[in-house]
Structure formats: C-alpha cells, structure tokens
Amino acid sequence: MDLRQYEQAKFALAEILRSAATLVKVDHDGELADQFQNLFARLAEDRFNLAFIGRFSRGKSSLMNAILGTDRLPTGIVPLTSVITTVSYGTNETVILRYRERHLDIPISIDDLPRYITQEGNPGNALGIATANIELPAQILRRGFYFVDTPGLGSTITENTQTTESFLPEVDALVLVTSYESPLSEEELRAVETVARGVQVFVVINKQDLVSDAERQQAEEFVRGQLRTHFGDTAPEVFSVSARDAIAAKLARDRSRLASSGMPVFEARLSSFLVDHKQGRFLTRMCDRVRSLLQGFLPMDGIPDPPWTDRRDGPDHRRPI
Template sequence: MNLRDYERVKFDLAELLRALAVEAEKSAPGSQDHVRELFARLAEDRFNLVVVGRFSRGKTSLMNAMLGTERLPVGILPLTSVITTVAYGSPERAIVSYQEARRPPLEIALDALAEYVTQQRNPGNAKRIRTAEIRLNAELLRRGFHFIDTPGLGSPVWENTRTTEDFLPEADAFLLVTSYDSPLSAEELRIARMARSAAKRIFVALNKQDVVCEADRHEALRYVQDQLRVEAGMEEPHVLSISARDAMAACLAHDAGGLQASGLPELQAALVRFLVDEKRDEFLLRFCDRIEDAAGELLPATAASRLREQLYALSQRIADEQPAGARRSAIAESEAQPPGSARAPAPCEVCAHVGKQCFDYLCRFQYELLTDAAVRQRHAEQGGFCDLHTWQYWGLASPRGTCIAYSPLLERLSERLLETVPVSSQTDPDSRPPMTGRACMLCTVRARAEHHAIDAVVRRLQADPDRTIDTLSAICLSHHRLLLAAIADPALRRRVLSREAALLYRLAEDMRRYATKFDALHRGLASDEETRAAQSAIAVLAGQRNMRMSGMDEESL
C-alpha cells in the first residue's frame, strides 16, 4: 500500500459513513452528531513526522528537499522555543498561534515568519508564540504528511531542547537528522533512547554526504549504527546517507539521476512504507471497527448487517494491501513528477487564449456595428452570430447599441422568413432555405484561435517535453482531444494522455477531500484547490464557461 492507496481507502470509508448517515437519519433522528465526529476523525488523520536534531544539521534543508521547495527558511540561528509545523495548504501562508488561548491565531506571509520564530526578532519568545504552522503546496504534504520541525537540540537557547522533548509524544515517527561533520551528539542519542523507550520508530538521516569521500562515508555510517545499538539500545538502526543540498539541486533541475544519488528517494520510500503500514493497522482497521460499532448502535439489524458486510470486504482489502482503485492509481502515477513539484495546474490555456481572442474581437466588432452602417449590413446579410455569441454580444453592448446594430439583422431575417413560406402544405420543412447565411463570424475567430493555441502547445512539447508536461495547464477534455490529434509522436502522445489521467485523478481526490471535510463540518481545513475542486472538474470536463459553441459538431472535436 502506498500513500495514494491509503487515501483511497479513506475515501471508501467516507462513502460508508455517508451510507451510515442516511440510514441512521431514518431510524435514529438526531444521530448526526455521532456520525459527524467520525467524519472529523477521518478528515483530521495525518502522518506526524517529528524532525529532530541539533541546530545546523540541515533539518530544514532536508525538509525543503523532501518537499521539492525552498520555501522553508534556512540559516536562521538560533530558533526560539517554538514548534514549527509544516502541513499542506493553498495558498501558501503561515499561521502563528499564541500561548494565551484568548488570542486568535494570526495569519502571516511566509516571508514574515522570522519575526515570530527567530531569537533575533523574538528574543526569549517575548511574543509568546506557541506554534507556527506553515502551509505549503507540496505533493508529499497533500498526501497526509505533517512535518513537525522542532527547535535545535543543544542550542544556546536551553528552552529549545525542552520544547523539543515535550513535543515528542505527538510523533507517529521520528526523523533524527545528524551530519557527517560531527555525527550523533549526546542530545541526539538521548532523543533516540527516548523514542525507543516510547516504542516509537526512529529513522536516522546522516546528512551532508557531499562533504566526505566514499571511504569516510562508510566509516561514519558504521560508527553511527554502532552508537545507536550500544548507546540507544536500537537493535536494527535505520541509518540513511543523504545530501539535502544535492537533493534540492536535483529537484530544481529535474535531474532524476542526481536525485537518486542524493539518497533522498530511499529515505522517503522508507518513511512512506513504515508510516502507511503502521497507519493501515492502527487507523484504517480501527476505523472500520468504529463504523461497525456506530452501525450497531444507530441502525436496525438488517441495515447494520448490510453495512457490516461492506466493512468486512473493505477490511479484507486493507489487510491484503490491495485497495479498490489500485490499478487506476498506478495509471495515474505513471508520469510521476519530482518530489513536491506537483501543483494544481492553471485553467485550460487553450480556453484562455480562445476566450481572450473572442473577447477582443467582440469588443472591436460591437463598436463597428454601432458606428458603421456597412458593417451592420454585412452582419445582417451573414445572419448574425450564433446563439451563444449573440448573448455574449449582449453582455458587452448597451441597449441603445443593440437596437442600432441589430435592427437591420431583424429586418433581413423577416424578409428571409417570407421567402421560405412553402408553396404548398406538402413542402418538406427540412428543405426550406436556411435563415442565416455563412457561419457565425465569431465562431470562425474562435476556431482560428483554438488551432493557434493548440499548435503553440505542440511546439512547446516538441522543444522541451519534460518541462512542458510539468507546467502544462489543466487542458479541458475537448481541447485535449484536439491536442492529441495534433501530436505525431506516439510516445509523446502517451505522456500527454497519462498526464491528463493524473490530472483527472487529482481533481477527483480534491473533490473527495472537500466532501469529507464538509461532512465533518471542517470546511476550514480545506485548501483552495479542494474548495475549487467542483468548479475545476466541470471546467476540465466541459471547458471554460461560455466557451462551448451551440452549433459545434461534437465529433469534430
């Protein structure tokens, strides 16, 4: 089971909760509070990874590398006794909470974070900050990881060490970051012993491998492993050699080989395997039990039995590590992006280009209709715009302008209607001459702009496929079909197709997350992407609003 599969099971649990809510409302009105509490537990589930180590070990640099971003501040010494958490969110921002419960949290820009969490700007924590939560748009966080960046152990500010130790019970797992220049301090060994005594799993990252040679690297790894066995009592210490600096550079350069050599993917894979496996048993299977208990309390025997059957099937899938939708997940991840780089794409760029061209044309043309009698006459002879573009014209023009511009058109259409009166009642209505002449002029502008935008995307894909696929907008399905038809290279076509599949799957996940948080009355937890998920999904399915032409042949797309 991977992170995507884990979340898919949570979506399945949410569906069962909705079924429980519907049935419970029939048999036990007023029971929604209990169901809502279960929704809240589901919405709040996350992987708490507490990052510990002496300051200057590169903890923040490592988190930046894991997230594929440089947004977390580094090189600020020393930090005050404030826990900094890093969670998923859009837009990116920071939220500081005060020690006094009566003071509401304060939302600040990321660039202002140093004012609250550094010794220089907040000496001795005079501002009485309890926590600082950073919200970042990174894929690892979107999947449920929640980093807890603790103050550096052994720093000159003694409260930092105490604050770190007090927060350790919140961890699902620990990531101890030490470094090759002076591996494993006394404070770091003490944290390792504490984690072991609390039956918590601890991962050790030996950072800065880029500053030592291969021989020294092996010697340092053996030393750290021996120290953890002897001094911390760890039977099989999990120590991984990494370079946060090299990993960050590889992420920014989209260098898969450099990223692998940095050691970061191995560390991430180990964390994901452990946390998902632990959560699978600890959270998912227990949650099945909670739903079953609620069904027994709230539902009649027959309805409770049906729900138990579904819960049993789901729990079996969880135990077998093969959740429903696993095959779809594999397809959607076939064009995986570098760590942390996946972001919600911009709306369809083809729709945007077409919309601008049509708007600019319509602005000019409505003025010409108002001021030029010859333009009005041509407009009348051509039969005017199609239905959709007629309404778009109405949205721009004044009533006076419409009266001046469209009266010749109505007069001409009146003449044509009289011309189409059948000679006898037996005349086939379908044989009558059309009331309009050529195609809508704005439809022609639209088609020309559409093909120009598609050609521009194809040229970018051919010149730099990796970067273009990474930065491609959320091409709507109608324009996606046109784009595929314009790509001659089968391999490139497959990559674009896979990327669109991943986009659709991502939108579906955001919609399910929003629905779960809405049902839990935790709408405040929803990111901007989740809040906009419904509208974004409709835009991908049907294009941007007002972009579909009333007379378009669907097969031509």
C-alpha cells in the same frame, strides 16, 4: 487494516473519550477538558506528526525542504528554529501563527516567517508563539501527515531544547537528523531513546557532500554501531543524504544529482512507511495517549487493548493487523 476497520477503531476511541469527557465536565477541570478536545481534534483530522529533531545546524529544515521540493522553510548555520513549526497540506501557501496566551490566530506571509520562528527574529520565543502552522501544496502531505520542525537540541539556548523535549510525547514517527561533522550526539541519542517505544524512527546523516567516501563510511559504521549497542535488532534504519544537493537538484530537475544526493532512497522508504503503516501506528499512539490521559481518574481495567495490535510480547511488539 482496511478503511472500514480504521474508521470503526477511530469511532471506538472517540466513544471512550466522549464518555470520559462527561466526567471531566462534572469535575470542572479546564485543563483536562482542553486535553480531551485536543485528542478529539487529532482523531477527526487523522493528524500524524512526523517530527524532525536533532542538534542545531544539522539541516533539519533543509531536509524538510528537500522532501517537500521547496526552499520556503528558513535555513541557516546558526540556531534558527525557536518555535514548533508544522507543515501540512493546503491548496494555497499559507501560514497561521498560534499564540500561547491568545485565542486569535494570526495569518502571515511565508516570507515573514523568519521574524517569528527563528532565533534571530524571535529570540527564546519571546513573542510567546505556540506553533507556526504552514500549509503547502506538497503531495506527500495530502494523507494527513504533519511534518514538524523542532528547535535544535543541545544549543546554549535552553528554551529551544526544552521546547523540543516537551513536544516528544506528541510524536507519531521520528526523523533524527544528525550530520557528518559530529554524528549522533548524546542529546540526539537520548531523544531517540525517549520516543523509541512504539514509534518508528529513521536516522538521517546529512551533509554527505562535505566528506570523502572513506569519512562517510567511517561515520556510518559509527552511527550504526551506536544504535545497535542501544537498540539491538530493533535499531533504526540509517540513511546518508545531502539535503542541500537534493534541494538544488529538485529545483533544477537534475535527476543525476538528485540520485547522488541519497534522497531518493530515503524518500522511498519514508513514503512506504507513511502509506503502508500510518493507520496502525496512528491508532496505537492515539490509544496510548487516551490511556495516559484517563489514568488517575478512571479505572484502567475497563479500557481494553486496541483490537488492531498484538501485545502478547509486550508494548514493544505491537503489530498492525
């Protein structure tokens, strides 16, 4: 799909939304109007959500830091993230807090971020923050990618798991972060099953620096076996990394240590997907969201399948042109 086709497809989706939004205004449905506005904004921004999910203390924030080549996202060994945190491109390092019950966005220093997004600083998200939006001058973010750090699954803090599960419909691609301590928990596998239809999934086993080669091989075989059992030939790719070693290597410009961390292999595959397949996946997911939003108050017969996909084999066999 070239740029012209991509823009034409976006325009077609926008026209469908615009026509339907007129009906919503007539019905005075404020909640639906907000949902339409959100979809319009995502189309305009080319916003592609790459979400990082997994149990608490798997190293999701550390993995994001490793990809971005920074150590600015808070990390730790206890349940940390209690708020959906997005990272997008900006020429300067900035953080904007968006609250659930306030219309005014609040800028803060990134050094103050732990006070608002961690379980220690903001237990159970008592402050009512909807999202914390970070802008960083990282090259991989320049093409409209939003890296999304989510609260850990399976912790005793039920609000954190609920926050992550409620965000899953907004995911365009997914990085499941598990670890060698107890690879691929039930909650993590269930989350992958929830979003697997039409969504690219990468599975990363983190903390390879904590195990021997034999333990690493055994854990990888277990994870791949579990994924094949549930997904067959469409099982997600599995990567072994040490995010901690990768961050240290990048900050020290140590190429040898970076290579042994496993990060270059994962980053190459991730970058290839984001560059080569982002447009088709973005449009397909947006079309699905539009159809879902219109269901219930508009006849679906008038809404065609998107021209950039092939649905002849069912919804799980959509192929970008």
